[in-house]
Amino acid sequence: MKTFATGDKITSSILNSTMWSFAAYTATTTAITLGTGGVITTNYCRIGTGDLVFFNGYITFGTSPAITATCHITLPTAADVTAIQWCVGSWVFRDDSVPDHYAGSLGIWDTGGAEISFAGAWDGTAPRDRVRVGVPMTVAVGDRLSWEGWYISA
Amino acid sequence: MGRVVHLGVKTFTNGEILTAPILNASMWSFATYKATTDGVTIGSGGTITTNYCRPGRGDLVFFNGHIVFGTSPSFSTVITVTLPTNANTSDFDLIDRVQWCAGSWVFRDNSAVYHYAGSLGVWNVSGTEVSFGGAWNGTSPRRRIESAVPFTVAVDDVLSWEGYYVSNT
Numbered sequence: 001m002k003t004f005a006t007g008d009k010i011t012s013s014i015l016n017s018t019m020w021s022f023a024a025y026t027a028t029t030t031a032i033t034l035g036t037g038g039v040i041t042t043n044y045c046r047i048g049t050g051d052l053v054f055f056n057g058y059i060t061f062g063t064s065p066a067i068t069a070t071c072h073i074t075l076p077t078a079a080d081v082t083a084i085q086w087c088v089g090s091w092v093f094r095d096d097s098v099p100d101h102y103a104g105s106l107g108i109w110d111t112g113g114a115e116i117s118f119a120g121a122w123d124g125t126a127p128r129d130r131v132r133v134g135v136p137m138t139v140a141v142g143d144r145l146s147w148e149g150w151y152i153s154a
Numbered sequence: 155m156g157r158v159v160h161l162g163v164k165t166f167t168n169g170e171i172l173t174a175p176i177l178n179a180s181m182w183s184f185a186t187y188k189a190t191t192d193g194v195t196i197g198s199g200g201t202i203t204t205n206y207c208r209p210g211r212g213d214l215v216f217f218n219g220h221i222v223f224g225t226s227p228s229f230s231t232v233i234t235v236t237l238p239t240n241a242n243t244s245d246f247d248l249i250d251r252v253q254w255c256a257g258s259w260v261f262r263d264n265s266a267v268y269h270y271a272g273s274l275g276v277w278n279v280s281g282t283e284v285s286f287g288g289a290w291n292g293t294s295p296r297r298r299i300e301s302a303v304p305f306t307v308a309v310d311d312v313l314s315w316e317g318y319y320v321s322n323t
Contacts, residue, residue, distance in 0.1 A: 004174040050182030052207055052216065085269070086220050087260040087314035105258040105271035107314065119260045120271025126290045128268035128304070149258075149316070150216065152184045152205065 021045065025076040027057060030115070031069035031132070035141060038062030044076035046153065053077060055089075056148040065139045070132040072115040073147075079113030080154040089149015091118050093131060096142035104131075106149050113154060118147070182209045189219060192283070193233040193300065197309060200224030206238035208321065215239055217257075218316040227307045232300040234283040235315070241281030242322035252279055257317015259286050261299065264310040272299075274317050281322055286315070 027042040034040060042057040055076055079086065085107040093102040104120025104127065118131035129135045131145070139145075189204040196202060204219040217238055243251050253275035261270040272288025272295065286299035297303045299313075307313075 006174050008174065010172060047182045047209075050207075050209075051184060052182040052209075081220075083220060083222060083312065085260050085262045085312045085314055086218065087258055087316045088218075089316070090258050105260045105273075107260040107262070107269060107271075117269075119262075119269035121269075126268075126270075126292075126304070127295050128263070128266075128270050128290065130269050151316075152207075152218075 022054075025055075027076075028074045029071065030073070031067055031071040032059070032073075033064075033066040033068070034059065035062030035065030038065055042073075042076075046077070051080065051153045052150060053153045054148075054150045056146070058146040059144065061139055061141055061143045061145075063141050065141065065143070067131065067133050067139050070117060070130045072109040072117045074115050075113070075151065078154040079108055079151040081108050081113040082111055084108055084111055085119070086113075086151070088116060088151045089147060091131075091145065091147040093118075093121075093136060093146075094144040095137045095140075096144065097140060100137070102136040106147055108151075113151075116147070116149075118145075182207055184216075187217075187238040189238075190236045191233065192235075193229055193231040194221075194235075195226075195228045195230070196221060197224030197227030200227060204235075204238075208239070213242070213321045214318060215241075215321045216316075216318045218314070220314040221312065223307055223309055223311045223313075225309050227309065227311070229299065229301045229307055232285055232298045234277045234285050236283050237276075237281070237319065240322040241276050241319040243276055243279055243281045244322075252276060253287070254281075254319070255287075256284055256319045257315060259299075259313065259315040261286075261289075261304065261314075262312040263305050263308075264312065265308060266305075268305070270304045274315055276319070281319075284315070284317070286313075 044055040089106040109115040122136040123129035257274040277283040290304040291297040
């Protein structure tokens, strides 16, 4: 975060950095196979020089996709946490063939604050699992997984 | 009135001097605040961390929180946690309403390992607290977190939440 002092000069780069605009970032996924033709889009916005970061993402699964374990996805920057499962946002998972729309909340996956997982997924008994193989459904072509949230950057 | 220029959330007017405090107020950074919980015993060695961010001079407030439960924690009733400032729960007809949706939560059963989730609702018409909606009660995800809902809290379980609201103050 920038703290201004008396006498600081306001430059165009400082002014530009206070604007609100999103940029793409390349996320790394774990335990997710997008499938042939599948796409993933991930964006973030860090306003000014503060520590608040907004992010979102969207996956359209292609042919023969798979989720092989509890899946997790990297954030644009590391979150300022030292404990797991800080809540940072929400997700929607569309089963395109039915269609059904599952939903839940995002939790920080690791103590380093690098990744998120997808909590509150229906496991056949209760909405208590994280999105993983067969939970909340077996992913197939045309399904959509999207998420959004914000966090304090490290 | 001269031309208006927007920087962050403050509205500037011609001739106004940009001071360091004004510019610093337009930054987005978080600070801790001391939340009060109702119905929650964190347990010996448990910790609660709560943060908020109110950028510029606007009424938008972001907040989050995280509890790691210690030994012998408990929920005695429907639990609530205070917000950093009062939320504005009135609509344009000035009718006060509870359960404005204000964010999300995750509740980790550390021994199971399960991860329940739901949404925050403002608890009271004065907008001072949030409760935790969408908790599984064994039949459907229709309750708020309370004693034994969605499960009986135990040592090392984790409850976290995040959200934003329009401040009334």
